[in-house]
Amino acid sequence: MSVTVFAFRSTQEHGEQMTSSVWVILGPGEMPPAPGGLPLLAEARRLVEPAGGVTVVLTGPAAAVEELAAQGATRILVLDAADGGVDPIAAAEVLTERLRDERPETCLLSASRWGSEVAGRLAARLGAALLPGCVGLTRDGAGRLEGVRPVYGSRLVARVAATGGSLPIVTLRPGSESAGGVSGRQPATLERIPCPARPDWIRVLGEEQVPPEALDLGEADVVVAGGLGVGSRQGFALVEELAGLLGGAMGATRMAVDAGWAPFSRQIGLTGRIISPRVYVACGISGSPHHMDGVRQAELVVAINTDRHAPIFTYADVGILGDVREVLPALIATLRRLRPEARDAAALLGGGTGRPGPLDARS
Ligand SMILES: Cc1cc2nc3c(=O)[nH]c(=O)nc-3n(C[C@H](O)[C@H](O)[C@H](O)COP(=O)(O)OP(=O)(O)OC[C@H]3O[C@@H](n4cnc5c(N)ncnc54)[C@H](O)[C@@H]3O)c2cc1C
Numbered sequence: 269m270s271v272t273v274f275a276f277r278s279t280q281e282h283g284e285q286m287t288s289s290v291w292v293i294l295g296p297g298e299m300p301p302a303p304g305g306l307p308l309l310a311e312a313r314r315l316v317e318p319a320g321g322v323t324v325v326l327t328g329p330a331a332a333v334e335e336l337a338a339q340g341a342t343r344i345l346v347l348d349a350a351d352g353g354v355d356p357i358a359a360a361e362v363l364t365e366r367l368r369d370e371r372p373e374t375c376l377l378s379a380s381r382w383g384s385e386v387a388g389r390l391a392a393r394l395g396a397a398l399l400p401g402c403v404g405l406t407r408d409g410a411g412r413l414e415g416v417r418p419v420y421g422s423r424l425v426a427r428v429a430a431t432g433g434s435l436p437i438v439t440l441r442p443g444s445e446s447a448g449g450v451s452g453r454q455p456a457t458l459e460r461i462p463c464p465a466r467p468d469w470i471r472v473l474g475e476e477q478v479p480p481e482a483l484d485l486g487e488a489d490v491v492v493a494g495g496l497g498v499g500s501r502q503g504f505a506l507v508e509e510l511a512g513l514l515g516g517a518m519g520a521t522r523m524a525v526d527a528g529w530a531p532f533s534r535q536i537g538l539t540g541r542i543i544s545p546r547v548y549v550a551c552g553i554s555g556s557p558h559h560m561d562g563v564r565q566a567e568l569v570v571a572i573n574t575d576r577h578a579p580i581f582t583y584a585d586v587g588i589l590g591d592v593r594e595v596l597p598a599l600i601a602t603l604r605r606l607r608p609e610a611r612d613a614a615a616l617l618g619g620g621t622g623r624p625g626p627l628d629a630r631s
Contacts, residue, residue: 288320291375292341293363295382296327296353297546306339308376308440311405313340315374315413323372324456325363327354337456344456347463355466356382360389362463367394371435374413379439379544379565381487391437397430399438401565413438418564441544441565480511480518485536490516491545491566493536495559496523497552497573498592504529506596507551513603519543521559537562552592555580572596 290312298308312322321342326332333344347354347362367375367390375390377383379401391398402415408429415428415438430436466472485491492511494504504524511518520530522537536543537559544565551572553559560583563569571584572595581587588595 288316289323289342289370289372290316290320291323291325291367291372293325293359293375293377293383293386294327295356295359295378295380295386298327298378298380298383306336308378309336309339309341311440312376315405320373323370325359327359333456333458337454341456342454344458346458346460348460349463349465353465354463355470356385357389357470358464358466360386360393361467362461364390364393366461367435374435375437377437377439379441380546380567381489381544383439387437387439394435394437397434397436399428399430399436402428402438402440405438405440477512477515480508480516481534483511483517485517485519485534485541485543488517488543488545490514490547490549491519491536491543492516492549492551493519493521493534493553494524494529494551494592495521495553496527497554498524498529499552501529503552503593503596506592506600509600510549510551510596510603513600514547514549516545516547521553521556550580550584551596553580554578555583 292306292308292312294306294308306324309322309324316322322340323343323345324336324341325345325347326336327347327349336344345366347359349358363386375387377387384400387398387400390396399415399417402417404416406414406416406427408414412429413436415436417426417428418424419426480492490511492507492514494507498504498507504518504520508518518530518534519536519541520534522535522539524530525532525535525540532540535541537556538561539558540562542562542565546567547570548563548566548568549570549572550563553571553573554575555571555578560580563583568586569580569584570586570588571578571580572588572590572592573580574589574591576589
């Protein structure tokens with residue numbers, strides 16, 4: 269595989285030495301469910317070892333402070349919104365001044381929808397370099413940070429660096445960070461920063477759910493996609509129904525599009541859309557490289573397939589060995605029984621990061 273090198277120049281001037289510290293900014297729901305640790309924090313710890321500090325910014329409850337300190341956080345900043353979730357615009361507005369004052373060496377976020385929006389806004393407000401969608405971070409011979417990112421449908425890998433000594437804001441694709449395992453040596457300090465759920469110049473006039481066939485694939489947190497194994501246009505109605513119940517978007521493979529079961533705008537893959545949902549549910553999809561090229565950034569992959577040896581199971585975090593014509597109606601019936609507020613797809617479908625073998629739907 270070839271390697272190209274780009275340098276992103278930022279407009280930020282730095283007369284002074286930056287402190288040896290790294291910030292990790294976590295969006296709502298980006299705390300790890302498992303004891304395996306927080307990958308972004310492990311990555312930050314690795315970058316600042318041995319002496320630097322790691323500041324973790326939380327947008328959720330501060331319940332995990334001790335756990336974060338044990339994983340190497342030296343300071344925790346909690347964006348305290350009175351009514352829960354923090355809008356990315358509000359988070360960027362509140363954090364800009366702190367970052368301008370403190371000038372950490374870098375700032376890491378997940379390449380999730382929330383993280384990407386905050387990163388872009390921070391970079392623009394600070395005049396900083398943005399290294400988006402990286403799959404790794406290294407240092408060059410001079411100790412300068414370099415991001416590694418796939419380009420041109422993952423055919424090339426680019427090494428990218430911020431020039432001029434500027435603060436790079438980096439988003440890392442889920443699953444590409446260091447393994448955990450770093451432990452903290454000191455208690456972390458905790459500070460709460462008042463933060464509006466959204467800036468006062470934004471007023472929400474109403475909310476409505478976009479139907480799964482209209483929800484933009486690139487924007488969706490949950491994508492339920494169907495392949496040739498779905499079998500018919502009627503079968504696709506089940507794919508669409510599950511997507512709707514999970515508040516997600518409906519997607520398709522090229523074979524399903526060619527069969528006329530879904531429009532081309534729903535095609536995912538090399539010649540379709542590249543998506544980065546929190547949860548991707550593949551129904552009757554074999555997992556060809558052309559299709560999976562569009563799914564690499566999904567955080568959690570659930571696969572339903574009748575073939576134990578289907579390649580999709582090598583990508584899946586949750587594998588269901590079964591017929592979509594039985595599994596989909598059962599999932600839909602279960603979701604319909606649950607209260608609407610319990611329909612968090614990541615929680616329902618496991619949220620794990622290991623890749624176990626497929627579960628037999630009959631068992
Ligand atoms: C240049 C080029 C570009 C391409 N671009 C794309 C692209 O952008 N996107 C894309 O998707 N493809 C693309 N393709 C096509 C790609 O190579 C695959 O052919 C396609 O992704 C396979 O689609 P599929 O998984 O739906 O079908 P199949 O490979 O036929 O897989 C169907 C799967 O369904 C399972 N199954 C069958 N019945 C059931 C059932 N009742 N319940 C559960 N499982 C069942 C089978 O075990 C099988 O694994 C491209 C190909 C080329 C040559």
